[in-house]
Amino acid sequence: MKITSYISVAFLAIFLPAALLLYTIVPKKARPFAILVASFAFFWFISEFLILYLIASILSIYLLALLLERLKSKRDSALQAAASREEKKQIKKQSQSKQLAVVIAGVVINIGMLAVLKYSPFLFTNINLFFRLTHMDAAVEVPQFLAPIGISFYSLQAVSYIHDVYKDKIKADKNIARVALFMSFFPIIMEGPICRYADTAYDLYAGKRLQFKNLTFGAQRIAFGAFKKMVIADRLNIIVTTIFKDYEAFDYDGGLIALGAILYTLELYMEFSGTIDVVIGSGEMFGVRIPENFRQPFFSRSISEFWQRWHITLGTWFRDYIFYPVTMSKPMKKMTKSCRKKLGRHYGPLPASIIAFFCVWLCNGLWHGAGWEYIFFGMYHFALISLGSLILPLTNSLFEKWHIDRNKLPYKIFAIIRTALLVCIGELIFNARGLKDALKMLKVLFTKFTFKSWVDGSVLSLGLDIHDVIILILAVAVVFAVGIIKEKGKSPRELIAQKPIFVRWPIYIALVVATVVFGAYGAGYIPIDPIYANF
Amino acid sequence: MDKKERRKTVARKLIGAAIFILLLLLVLLLLSHWFYPQQEDLTMQDVKPNGVLAEPDNSLDVILYGDSEAYTAFSPVQMWKEQGFPSFVCASSSQYISLTESFVHQSLEHQKPKLIILETNAFYRKMHSDNAFITRIENMFSILQFHNRWKVMSPIKVKQTAYTWKDDMKGYKYAKMTTKGRNFEYMIPTKEIQPIPEINAQYVENIVKYCNEKGVKVLFVSTPSYKNWKYEKHNAVAALAKKTGAAYLDLNLHADEIQIDWQTDTADAGDHLNFRGTKKVCAFLGEYLADTYQLEDKRNDPAYSDWNNLIPKYEMLTSEDK
Numbered sequence: 001m002k003i004t005s006y007i008s009v010a011f012l013a014i015f016l017p018a019a020l021l022l023y024t025i026v027p028k029k030a031r032p033f034a035i036l037v038a039s040f041a042f043f044w045f046i047s048e049f050l051i052l053y054l055i056a057s058i059l060s061i062y063l064l065a066l067l068l069e070r071l072k073s074k075r076d077s078a079l080q081a082a083a084s085r086e087e088k089k090q091i092k093k094q095s096q097s098k099q100l101a102v103v104i105a106g107v108v109i110n111i112g113m114l115a116v117l118k119y120s121p122f123l124f125t126n127i128n129l130f131f132r133l134t135h136m137d138a139a140v141e142v143p144q145f146l147a148p149i150g151i152s153f154y155s156l157q158a159v160s161y162i163h164d165v166y167k168d169k170i171k172a173d174k175n176i177a178r179v180a181l182f183m184s185f186f187p188i189i190m191e192g193p194i195c196r197y198a199d200t201a202y203d204l205y206a207g208k209r210l211q212f213k214n215l216t217f218g219a220q221r222i223a224f225g226a227f228k229k230m231v232i233a234d235r236l237n238i239i240v241t242t243i244f245k246d247y248e249a250f251d252y253d254g255g256l257i258a259l260g261a262i263l264y265t266l267e268l269y270m271e272f273s274g275t276i277d278v279v280i281g282s283g284e285m286f287g288v289r290i291p292e293n294f295r296q297p298f299f300s301r302s303i304s305e306f307w308q309r310w311h312i313t314l315g316t317w318f319r320d321y322i323f324y325p326v327t328m329s330k331p332m333k334k335m336t337k338s339c340r341k342k343l344g345r346h347y348g349p350l351p352a353s354i355i356a357f358f359c360v361w362l363c364n365g366l367w368h369g370a371g372w373e374y375i376f377f378g379m380y381h382f383a384l385i386s387l388g389s390l391i392l393p394l395t396n397s398l399f400e401k402w403h404i405d406r407n408k409l410p411y412k413i414f415a416i417i418r419t420a421l422l423v424c425i426g427e428l429i430f431n432a433r434g435l436k437d438a439l440k441m442l443k444v445l446f447t448k449f450t451f452k453s454w455v456d457g458s459v460l461s462l463g464l465d466i467h468d469v470i471i472l473i474l475a476v477a478v479v480f481a482v483g484i485i486k487e488k489g490k491s492p493r494e495l496i497a498q499k500p501i502f503v504r505w506p507i508y509i510a511l512v513v514a515t516v517v518f519g520a521y522g523a524g525y526i527p528i529d530p531i532y533a534n535f
Numbered sequence: 536m537d538k539k540e541r542r543k544t545v546a547r548k549l550i551g552a553a554i555f556i557l558l559l560l561l562v563l564l565l566l567s568h569w570f571y572p573q574q575e576d577l578t579m580q581d582v583k584p585n586g587v588l589a590e591p592d593n594s595l596d597v598i599l600y601g602d603s604e605a606y607t608a609f610s611p612v613q614m615w616k617e618q619g620f621p622s623f624v625c626a627s628s629s630q631y632i633s634l635t636e637s638f639v640h641q642s643l644e645h646q647k648p649k650l651i652i653l654e655t656n657a658f659y660r661k662m663h664s665d666n667a668f669i670t671r672i673e674n675m676f677s678i679l680q681f682h683n684r685w686k687v688m689s690p691i692k693v694k695q696t697a698y699t700w701k702d703d704m705k706g707y708k709y710a711k712m713t714t715k716g717r718n719f720e721y722m723i724p725t726k727e728i729q730p731i732p733e734i735n736a737q738y739v740e741n742i743v744k745y746c747n748e749k750g751v752k753v754l755f756v757s758t759p760s761y762k763n764w765k766y767e768k769h770n771a772v773a774a775l776a777k778k779t780g781a782a783y784l785d786l787n788l789h790a791d792e793i794q795i796d797w798q799t800d801t802a803d804a805g806d807h808l809n810f811r812g813t814k815k816v817c818a819f820l821g822e823y824l825a826d827t828y829q830l831e832d833k834r835n836d837p838a839y840s841d842w843n844n845l846i847p848k849y850e851m852l853t854s855e856d857k
Contacts, residue, residue, distance in 0.1 A: 009672070212548045242628055249607070249710040249802035249809070461583070463628065467686040509559055516563065517570075517682045 003045045006278045031207030042186035050148035060109045065165045065172035106162035114155040117147035122370035150189045178205045187282040193293040193313035208287035218285035225277025230519035233271035238463035254449030261428035296483040301415035326356035372435040567678040584625040586702030597622035601654025602630040607807040608758035611705035612849040614821035619832035624706030632738040655757045716797035716805035721761040729767035743779040753781040762806040
């Protein structure tokens with residue numbers, strides 16, 4: 001069996017029910033092992049022998065965390081025995097540097113595997129490019145590696161585990177099965193979310209009995225995720241692929257490029273958040289709470305807010321393991337202190353923050369892919385966020401002068417649309433076939449913009465007919481309505497569950513039927529491969 | 536809650552779930568019945584290749600299938616202008632060979648061409664193979680196969696839809712842009728073979744078999760494209776042609792006669808042809824087809840006056856490349 005996506009017959013109709021069945025029939029104590037077996041089997045189905053990389057990661061963090069724990073207990077015993085304050089200080093310092101070496105080893109092993117498998121071809125290609133540009137008669141062979149699917153996700157989990165043990169947020173786990181389960185739990189292994197040990201590991205290992213409510217709520221969430229992906233994302237893929245592939249050959253105007261950027265952003269959201277719905281729903285069925293990865297991102301009023309609502313677990317990972325360590329490092333603290341004196345309360349901390357933001361967005365860009373367009377994508381967001389911070393005092397004073405209330409609805413709507421458009425430009429860069437293409441498309445977007453192609457019927461010659469357009473509008477309206485309910489802090493599933501049976505059952509059935517009938521699958525449609533699984 | 540009561544609750548929930556699942560399956564079965572084509576039905580997804588359905592029955596001599604390589608390289612109106620045989624390009628972006636098969640089936644219901652042409656780039660587009668389980672489920676719930684008929688069904692009863700949208704370019708997609716490529720020898724003779732995915736080869740064999748049964752000849756054509764084609768692929772397609780009994784014409788091996796200049800004749804540096812390239816390919820291919828398959832020149836046939844009337848519009852649309 002080959003599983004290529006969570007939203008596939010192979011996963012939803014065969015693998016997931018089989019895993020649930022296995023989980024139910026084994027004794028309570030064996031349940032965690034049942035999920036572990038299922039998870040390793042799943043990884044085998046998606047990556048075959050590349051599972052060895054995952055096993056290497058698991059072993060590395062398990063052993064290094066235990067080593068950290070041993071260093072800590074050794075330090076504690078030595079501290080108890082130490083007589084003077086100076087001696088204690090010395091013991092702490094020595095232990096600290098040893099622990100740090102262990103953490104660095106963990107990072108080097110796990111990020112090193114990721115870097116070699118994913119980034120070395122990019123690096124070596126650019127070395128060759130450098131040789132060519134500088135007319136040096138030299139070339140290095142560009143290596144090609146097969147990277148396991150999901151490596152970008154589980155590697156970050158591995159680093160977070162080591163770091164959290166180092167920072168005493170969690171204890172090193174002596175149970176290797178629990179560590180393995182945390183790293184390999186099959187619903188999260190392909191596309192995240194990036195989980196933390198403290199949040200999921202113990203839930204996973206608890207082997208809770210399957211609950212009726214968890215099963216039904218999980219199934220509902222899975223159905224909604226499949227609706228988003230199959231009805232909207234897969235349908236949008238037709239037109240998006242045409243625009244991004246053919247824009248040059250067929251001389252599309254800026255209007256169509258803009259449409260491509262907007263529709264790609266929508267497609268990416270529907271595909272990724274739909275898959276995450278399936279992931280969270282699958283976890284819910286086992287009674288495992290998987291962290292949310294999206295919180296209505298298109299209601300954001302600024303780019304910073306957008307990234308707190310979009311791919312949340314990646315954002316918090318970068319915040320906790322890159323942004324904070326950089327800003328809280330000794331040189332940065334020192335710089336902030338002196339800048340605060342010279343530049344004041346707002347601008348004082350900015351240099352350190354901007355340096356940290358640069359690191360975050362460089363890594364964010366690179367995490368998404370080994371290519372200059374991804375680095376450019378990261379730098380684009382870095383520029384937007386930094387600029388936002390730099391001009392904040394100016395905008396504040398202008399708003400005050402012009403009596404613009406940021407909490408009033410018209411401004412909120414303006415801010416939401418502005419943010420969404422900026423995000424769409426970023427996604428245009430992201431989806432272009434390389435940096436050169438991205439720049440060409442941006443040039444067309446800004447120099448040849450016209451709405452002509454939106455109204456003269458050109459849009460309907462790009463693979464979608466009017467029926468598709470109507471279905472897209474209705475389906476997006478449904479997702480939007482669900483988003484508004486969630487934005488108000490209510491749970492759509494709970495609301496429906498409170499309705500009488502003759503109301504809620506037709507809703508559930510309508511959701512499945514809408515996906516089956518209006519899903520863009522079968523002859524003529526090409527399902528999108530899981531976009532984030534390739535990162 | 537005592538044990539007995541708990542069991543009762545669990546049983547009640549399980550019965551409820553079972554009823555719900557049965558109800559859902561029943562709805563899907565009813566929909567399957569409703570969506571199943573009751574009469575000859577024309578349900579194609581792509582707008583441009585669907586234009587073939589608006590052509591008068593049995594009016595085409597050649598139908599070409601494939602992906603973007605096909606709709607940028609073959610221009611039926613161009614070939615009509617030069618050779619006078621009516622043809623149509625039933626191609627769509629990134630066309631899978633499985634979709635080609637359904638296009639072939641559906642278009643041959645209405646046309647009796649002398650020849651169909653399969654552009655070979657689509658032979659290599661990897662498909663997700665359907666396993667036996669999925670096929671069985673699809674057979675049980677035919678809604679999964681025919682779900683897209685919602686676009687053409689009347690809300691009350693199943694009804695055949697008349698396709699009236701005509702494509703004046705006859706499936707050709709005009710590519711104006713030029714992105715310089717480079718002229719080099721990319722067809723380096725070798726005995727190596729780049730295998731066609733097994734499932735794709737099977738689809739091609741089925742298409743050829745179906746056409747043979749209908750008395751329609753099949754020709755595989757590889758369009759010039761140094762980004763997509765190489766000798767290893769040529770060898771594999773030649774072997775498949777031999778196996779199926781189809782003819783094969785690799786235009787990449789006729790570079791000298793066609794005189795493709797990759798500096799000027801490609802829209803995107805060696806991937807697709809632009810209009811300059813299309814004209815060269817059509818001149819060569821049109822003559823080859825007319826001679827090899829003895830296609831009649833119908834330019835003076837009053838039944839085809841529509842085709843002659845298309846020429847001014849076609850020339851206007853492509854005028855920038857004159």
